[in-house]
Amino acid sequence: MSEKKAYPLRISAVVLEAMQRWSDDDLRSLNAQIEYVLRDALRKAGRLKAAPKAEPAVDPTPTED
Template sequence: MAEKKAYPLRISATVLNAMQRWSEDELRSLNAQIEYVLREALRKAGRLAPDERDGRRQSQKK
């Protein structure tokens, strides 16, 4: 699994509230929903490496 890193995010109350409602509709945590939305945007823009598109990095063999 890919390493998770903490990152402080400044976000407007309006956007945060909308994301919270969306995450509840999708039965995800707010953090998971934000990561999902970012990952989908990156995937659509062609910004993710092929091994990162499913949310997991393939482990490197030694």
């Protein structure tokens, strides 16, 4: 996991309340929701590489031809 850094954020009360409602709906902490939204916006803008996708599991059972 990457290193986490603290950053003070000034945000309007209206935006903060909306983010809190959204985080409650998604069962995330407010901090996790803000990070999720920022990461999503960065990926969509092409400023953050997408996380590597897990490879699909391979069935080790041999198949009969």
